[in-house]
Amino acid sequence: MNIHFIAIGGSAMHNLALALKEKGYTISGSDDAIFEPSKTRLANKGLLPSDFGWFSEKITSDLDAVILGMHAKPDNPELKKAQELGLKIYSYPEFLYEQSKDKTRVVIGGSHGKTTITSMILHVLNYHNMDVDYMVGAQLDGFDTMVHLTSDNEFMVLEGDEYLSSPIDMRPKFHLYQPNIALISGIAWDHINVFPTFENYVEQFSIFTNSLIDGGIMVYNEEDEIVKNVVESAENPIKKYPYITPNYKIVDGTTFIETNEGELPLEIFGKHNLQNMAGAKWICQHMGVNEDDFYEAIVSFKGASKRLEKIAENKNTVVFKDFAHSPSKVEATTNAVKNQYSNREVIACLELHTYSSLNADFLKEYKGALNSADKAVVYYSAHALEIKRLEKISEAQIRNAFEREDLIVFTDADAFKEFLFNQNLENTALLLMSSGNYGGLDFEKFKSLVF
CATH class of the missing domain: 3.40.50.720 (NAD(P)-binding Rossmann-like Domain)
Structure with missing residues (x-):
């Protein structure tokens, strides 16, 4: 072609x-x-x-x-x-469907966790030399590209984004895949420029659930009440498989999960990531990987790029960068770092960068999102507000929205960097959350700071 x-x-x-x-x-x-x-x-x-x-x-x-x-x-x-x-003009998801319409399509959806879950599935399959077609939203260790297409593979694993398909197709991408097997990890209002109400946003996941082929399989996070309601109220003839967070404990900064074979140490951590792992396990089992083989592979999974990615560490300090930007992701990621490093000071930094996060009306959704951090910092660029044609927001509005009086707010990138690189990082876990780059922050510099 x-x-x-x-x-x-x-x-x-x-x-x-x-x-x-x-x-x-x-x-x-x-x-x-x-x-x-x-x-x-x-x-x-x-x-x-x-x-x-x-x-x-x-x-x-x-x-x-x-x-x-x-x-x-x-x-x-x-x-x-x-x-x-x-x-013939295709949107990105339309063309992926055309490439996979004769395959078993596995689609991972949700407001958060979908890249990590898709990455976990691909890691496990790759570990066991099971070749599948795929599309994932991050670069993975051991994979040359984020998209792989063949004429022969039985399965196509797709990360199912709920954002729009193209400038001339206003349907969410994941409505176009018609999955045989699907997963919903969680639902938390996002993309308010496209879905102006929470109800409208949730409706997209109902449409996604109803888009499964008859007899298809839906794996879903039972601990998310909205997900549970969406899936369990669906009346199309599909099979429903709920999952919950597995039992785990943290010992000296390492997370162990309980399995039939005993306790297993993991490279990943955080309740949200353990939920993600539980969902990935169900999907892999439906693709022919048994539970023991799943656990054998998952212990070596280090995470997807920019998802609690460890960028520097010594015996007293650890620095992570994470793609988290929506309220639910920010809260889950901050909680995870504090729980994992409870004996260290956690400095959590968040860049408000997306249309939703910079919207004055949406800011209240961040209430309590940084509460588990010992020191909380928010950076946003006034220029970003201008580009997105949004009304100005003040530092006071930010503090009120997060409901944290000691919140440190920066609007100048240089001032934020000066603050950051002057911190004493002894006995500290530093978390940098953003879908941007804090106005040009050099993440490599942290490697020299902690060694």
């Missing part, structure tokens, strides 16, 4: 382009800006556009399909040309 990508530089899009190139397709693409690591990875495979921008002349009747990324606009000149020529 001859396929053109409009907005090839995105994290998901460039990985799909690489996977299709590997599969033997002829790939071209455009974008108005491409950053690292996408830029180098595309260049290494001969897929980096020679010029940045949109070029309608790239769109010809010789193309078998066009894949449209979210970064493009509805009036994109290449999109307009493709529409004029009557070419």
Whole structure:
């Protein structure tokens, strides 16, 4: 097939382009800006556009399909040309479905934990040399790309994002996959620019549940009351498998879980990650991996990129970075670090970076999210508010929303960095949570600070 990508530089899009190139397709693409690591990875495979921008002349009747990324606009000149020529235009999830419609599709959904659960499943399958097609939202150890597509594999494992499919398709991505096996990890209001009410957001998970094929399997977190209600009230003919947090204990900074074979030490920690593991175990069992083989593999799982990723450590100090930005993720991650390092001072830093987190009306959802930290810090950029065309928010509004009077608030990136690198990190666990980079924070610098 001859396929053109409009907005090839995105994290998901460039990985799909690489996977299709590997599969033997002829790939071209455009974008108005491409950053690292996408830029180098595309260049290494001969897929980096020679010029940045949109070029309608790239769109010809010789193309078998066009894949449209979210970064493009509805009036994109290449999109307009493709529409004029009557070419088949796919969103990212639509094309993944086309690639997997003859396979057993396993879709992992939820407001939080879906990348980690998908990563756990792939780690276990890879450990046992079970080759599957997949799409996951983070780079994993032992995997070259975030997307892998073949003609032969029986299973396709998909991380099921609830965000929109493309600029011309307002359906959530995970509505398009029609899973045979699915999972919902948790539901906590997010993406308020798309789902303006909590009820509207929850409805998307009901639609997802109803999108399972008849006789399909839904694995769900029974400890999340909203998830439990969504799944157990579904009337379509599916099989339902609940899971809960396994029994565990923490000894000298290591988490042990109880199994039929005794206590097993884990590289990961935190109640939310143990819930994720319980869900991943059910999915793997439905894919043919027995419980003992699951545990044999999972003990070596270190986590997905930017998900409680340990970036520096010595005997007295540990530094993590984490993708957490929504209220539920921030609270779960902060609690996990404090529980794991209860004898250390926990400094939890959060960057408010997304549309939802910078919305004045949504801020109240962060109530108590940083309470378990000994020292809590919030950074946000006034420029980010301008870019997103949101109303200004004050430091007082931030403190009131988190309901923490001693909350330290920064709006200047340099001041935040100066504060951070002047902290005494002796006997400390430092947690850096953001979907951004704190205005250019050099995370590598922490390695020299703790050694």
